[in-house]
Amino acid sequence: MDLPKFSYVVKNKDGKTYRNVMDAASQEAVVQKLQKENYFIVSIKELTLSVSKKKEVKTAPQLKKFTHKKSSLQDLLSFARQLATMLEAGVPLIRSLGVIEIQVESEEFFKVVQKIRKNVEQGSSLSVALSHYPKIFNQFWVSLLEVGEASGTIPIILNRLSFYLEQQASFRSTIISSLIYPCILFFVAMGAIAFFALFVGPKFEDIFTSMNAELPWITAQLLMIFKIMRTQFPLIIGGTIASFWLFKRYVRTYHGKMAFEKFLFSLPTVGEVLQSIVIERFTSQMSILIDSGVPILYALDIAERLVDNTTCSLIIAQIKEAVKEGELLVAPMERSGFFPPMCIQMIMVGEETGELSKMLKHVAEFYQTSVETFMKRFGTLIEPFMLVFMGGVIGVILVAMFLPMFNIAQLGGGGGGAE
Structure with a gap:
């Protein structure tokens, strides 16, 4: 055949x-x-x-193989980049969406792109079609595409979006990769403690009991801790899970999130890094929105909804009200006390020279580089500390377990010499 x-x-x-x-x-x-x-x-x-049925072949979800279920930042990046490339090459929008559809590797994103294509085929604009899926395409996407549709610059807007998403993906990757190794070492240390408490500790305890020997203070304390961990293990695990669940519920509430953010901002170094991350996100979004032709008040409204920080969201709301009353952007930003002097001065220069979006972009790049540099240094410095911590924990356990045997051996050797 x-x-x-x-x-x-x-x-x-x-x-x-x-x-x-x-x-x-x-x-x-x-x-x-x-x-x-x-x-x-x-x-x-x-x-x-046949000629009468000549149209692009659609891939059924049940026949297509997916590498992952949920939509990811990489899926959005590929969507923006591919759609921009094809539209620039003169490929019609509906055909472009069809081609992207057959290349999507996420099951959820495949279904979304498929529905977007069908909506566009039925006469919907791209921005309206995307607005039906706010969990994937937020207001940032929709507003930029509305501007692109009105000005006939959708490929340019999509290129800006793909550049922004590339930066965010790189930024997130740097932060996560700096934290992965220390977290692995920490959980290995906790696993070693649990292993000794549940399996090794009881055997040593039986040996010491049979010897009827007086235990050193460190050994007695460690065996007592191990015994508590064994007897109360279900309670400890259940309590940990319940505490985590309650904490997660609490920080999802408005007051809980505010209190937790206030605590994080008050921490030395951690607060500064968190502040830099929030400022980078705000300025990068404002830069691309203003550069694409979105009015500043509407851009502030979008940034207020998108910034994932309650404290900063309230500050942006205050800035928006001040701008609405005729003030420049820099004045309410300075009054808020949240933005550092360097950030204020650069935005002031941007407003004075009419290059606000350009200056916002420079501010975003500065804070992104600053956070990335700190996270790389943090990863380099924390690795030896975590290794020393893990080695110290295991070393203390081993010394505590073998010290009684060493003492008994010394006593036995001393007694043999006296006879």
């Missing part, structure tokens, strides 16, 4: 376009082969379809 024929249009890394025909069992097989060869797919059509 002859395999179906598929015509395809692809681009290489240099942007050069290629057209060809391939025999394959399915469209999915064509996609996989082209992706392995590092081509960017523009369109795929099955040539065996």
Whole structure:
């Protein structure tokens, strides 16, 4: 049986376009082969379809293989980058969405893109179609695309979005990678303590009891702690889980979140890093919104809703009210006491020279670099500390367990010499 024929249009890394025909069992097989060869797919059509039914083949969710279920930042980045590339190349919007649909690797995002394409086919604008899925495409996306649709600059807007998402992905990756290794070492140390308490401790306790020897203070205290951990283990685990659940519920409330944020901001170093992260997020969003033509009041309204920090959200609301009354952006920012002098001065220069979006971008880049540098140094410094901590914990346990045996051996040796 002859395999179906598929015509395809692809681009290489240099942007050069290629057209060809391939025999394959399915469209999915064509996609996989082209992706392995590092081509960017523009369109795929099955040539065996009749002229009256000639349209792009859609991949059914049940036949498509997904690498993950939930939508991720990488999915959004790929969506923005691919859609911008195809629209710039002159590919129609509906066809572009269809091509992206067959390349999506997230099951949730696949269904969303599929519904967006259908909405656009029925006459909806892209911004309206995206607004139906606020958990994935927030107001930031929708507002920028509304501006792009009104000005005919959707590819430019999407390129700005992809650049912003790339920066955010890199920023998040730096922070997470700096924290992973210390967390692993900490949990290994906790696991070692639990292992000694539950399995090793009882055996040593039986040995010491059979010897009827007087135990050193450190050994007696450690065995007592191990005994409490064994006998109260379900209570300890249950209490830990319950405490975590209650804490999570509390910080989800308005007052709980405010109190927790106030506590974090008050911590030395941690508060400064958190402040830098919040300022970076606010200024980077404001920069791209203003640069895309979004009015400053509307941009502040969007930033207020998007910033994931209650304290900063209240400050932005106050700034928005002041700007609404005719003040420049820098005056209420300075009064808030939240933004450092360097940030204030750069924004002041931006307003004076008419380069506000450019200065906001510089501020965002400064704080992003500052946080990334700190996190890399933190990771470098904390690793030896955690190794010493883990070695110290295990060392204390070993000394406490073997010290009584060493003492008994010394007494036995001394007694033999006296005889």
